[in-house]
Amino acid sequence: MTSRRGGEPHSPRMAADVEEPAGEAVRLGPLADYIGYHLRLAQEASFRAFAQRVGDEDLKPQRFAMLTLIRENPGLTQAALGRASGRDKSTVTPALDDLERRGLITRERTARDRRSYAVRLTPEGEAVLAELTRHAAAHDRALDEIVGRENKAEFLNLLRRIAAALG
Amino acid sequence: MTSRRGGEPHSPRMAADVEEPAGEAVRLGPLADYIGYHLRLAQEASFRAFAQRVGDEDLKPQRFAMLTLIRENPGLTQAALGRASGRDKSTVTPALDDLERRGLITRERTARDRRSYAVRLTPEGEAVLAELTRHAAAHDRALDEIVGRENKAEFLNLLRRIAAALG
DNA sequence: TATTGTTATACTCTATAACTATA
């Protein structure tokens, strides 16, 4: 047990209720000006909004990205997919297992390197991705609205620069 | 079993090696212009760089943010901390268990609402957070460099707008 | 020797639901 509580608190001392912070106004301190912190908040908000729009049922942004990478690069290997999405091959395997089980992708042995598989979308995968892409496009139009058309290009560039410089 | 592979592939067909995508140049398709996609890539890159800088040992960005919120709002309750960091109370509990086990925070019953705890940093918590803040500041200076001083204010504002509009 | 993919395993983060105790 690392912490025991529930019946009796670990510390019997009572706090004076003097320094209780006001209602919901929480101070952020240095966090308020950190790019990294706001990057996380924005990403989380975007993630949740995407999930909500798609219906939350199944396909998360990462799966959507994988499907898109497969459609755009038909026949790519799992290793290449892992590198492109920044995931280890052992992470790619169960993700593709899931997509294959749903009938959205196929894996075929390649003739020229028999260690690897060529990954492709099935017709159903194409259809599901097309529908998903409509949701994603709507989601990103909402983001465009928030950011402002005139700011989008530079905003995207800064995000790309961060990923490139720290990746 | 949802997928059986390893010895023999599920499909005996061989792919022609014609459409194999070139080397490492993977096409992104519509992803290339999605704000949501690049938000995720930038956030992941920032996260990894932060972890690397701190030493990867222990404190992740989310823990760092919690410690900072506690320092900036001494005596706040776990529920308030959860709301401020966008996490359920059942997520806050084990996180604070961990921080308490490490001697970085204390939980004291409040006098005016005996259901809740007032959370505060210990002197060691203050010291650890101070050190962590140095790393975080260095990390964010690196981000500032990437983004450019002249762009930072607007960049931060756009991130804040996204979090506010979609949160 | 190195790489592709799978498996076993483990760890972290997250939430929902049920519970106790307070309010």
Add this chain to the structure above:
DNA sequence: TATAGTTATAGAGTATAACAATA
């Protein structure tokens, strides 16, 4: 009835290491 906090539990996502097949 509602809220603060804990616990049990479950699910998703991730990685490391070891392995078989192939290069």
